[in-house]
Amino acid sequence: MSEPPLRLAAVERRYRTEAGELPVLRGADLTLAAGEIVALVAPSGTGKSTLLHLAGLLEKPDGGEVYVEGRAAGTLSDDARTAIRRATIGFVYQFHHLLPEFTAEENVALPQLAAGAARGAARDRARGLLAAFGLTGREDHRPGKLSGGEQQRVAIARALANQPRVLLADEPTGNLDVGTADRVFAELLDQVRHHGVAALIATHNPELARRMDRIVTLREGRVVEG
Numbered sequence: 573m574s575e576p577p578l579r580l581a582a583v584e585r586r587y588r589t590e591a592g593e594l595p596v597l598r599g600a601d602l603t604l605a606a607g608e609i610v611a612l613v614a615p616s617g618t619g620k621s622t623l624l625h626l627a628g629l630l631e632k633p634d635g636g637e638v639y640v641e642g643r644a645a646g647t648l649s650d651d652a653r654t655a656i657r658r659a660t661i662g663f664v665y666q667f668h669h670l671l672p673e674f675t676a677e678e679n680v681a682l683p684q685l686a687a688g689a690a691r692g693a694a695r696d697r698a699r700g701l702l703a704a705f706g707l708t709g710r711e712d713h714r715p716g717k718l719s720g721g722e723q724q725r726v727a728i729a730r731a732l733a734n735q736p737r738v739l740l741a742d743e744p745t746g747n748l749d750v751g752t753a754d755r756v757f758a759e760l761l762d763q764v765r766h767h768g769v770a771a772l773i774a775t776h777n778p779e780l781a782r783r784m785d786r787i788v789t790l791r792e793g794r795v796v797e798g
């Protein structure tokens with residue numbers, strides 16, 4: 573059997589604060605199967621962002637291991653981790669973090685160029701993804717000329733640009749009004765399913781969570797079924 577795209581095994585993370593050590597994750601286990609979409613729903617401050625950062629190889633755990641397609645991230649050099657992150661993982665944040673001086677199309681093309689794609693291929697894929705999010709005709713707009721919902725659609729298209737195996741999203745529609753959030757979220761799920769990407773999506777919205785394959789939560793630093 574092939575390895576799951578993402579597996580967290582007994583992951584620990586503590587922060588050093590003035591009041592002493594704050595243990596946030598205390599042996600968190602989580603496996604994402606290929607194409608599986610998992611909602612992470614937990615109260616504020618329980619470690620959702622921390623878990624996503626560790627899963628995305630943006631931070632290193634204090635204990636345990638993160639496996640990406642079966643490779644133990646802790647055994648890799650920083651360069652190898654970065655290469656795996658770029659090739660395998662897409663991120664969407666609550667705020668779009670698009671580059672303001674680049675157009676929508678360029679924002680989606682840039683990660684592909686950074687990963688070695690040819691210019692024409694990167695442009696074609698960017699245009700295709702933007703079209704899938706209803707943004708045909710907006711390709712040459714800079715983020716400042718797009719609505720909040722459109723900006724977030726571009727950010728999701730960018731996260732899918734390198735054909736990741738895993739999408740990690742932290743409140744991806746948390747900054748949008750309810751109606752827009754609903755539409756953008758539905759498009760996100762459609763595209764994630766269409767591309768067969770496994771996803772871990774943190775949300776405070778139980779209704780959005782119910783549209784995913786499985787719900788997990790964090791309890792005392794561990795992942796439990798929600």
Ligand SMILES: Nc1ncnc2c1ncn2[C@@H]1O[C@H](COP(=O)(O)OP(=O)(O)OP(=O)(O)O)[C@@H](O)[C@H]1O
Pocket residue numbers: 587588589594596614615616617618619620621622623
């Ligand atoms: N760099 C850091 N240094 C110290 N403490 C931190 C750091 N990052 C996070 N924390 C603390 O760790 C805990 C978990 O934070 P985290 O951001 O992962 O929670 P969260 O569940 O994503 O919260 P929210 O839903 O409010 O975004 C919080 O108590 C937070 O204050």
